[in-house]
Amino acid sequence: MWHCQHPFAARELVISVPRTPLSADGIYGNGGTAAGLLAVTALGSTPSAGYRGTLTVGVDPDA
Numbered sequence: 001m002w003h004c005q006h007p008f009a010a011r012e013l014v015i016s017v018p019r020t021p022l023s024a025d026g027i028y029g030n031g032g033t034a035a036g037l038l039a040v041t042a043l044g045s046t047p048s049a050g051y052r053g054t055l056t057v058g059v060d061p062d063a
Helices: none
Strands: 039-042 051-054
16 A cells, blocks of 8 residues: 655545556556657746646557
8 A cells, every 4th residue: 555645645545556666567668758658848947837748648449
């Protein structure tokens, strides 16, 4: 069991499902953004300028 960190900890959210680390999930093969994980780009020189995220996903319409 794991407990969420701020800001989710304020909601007392507790998840009882065991976590699977990225290295053991068998989904992305540790390929990082090349394998479809979120690619983040800064919109300016400071964090307050914001970020843009790009996520590539596949959908099986027959699933």
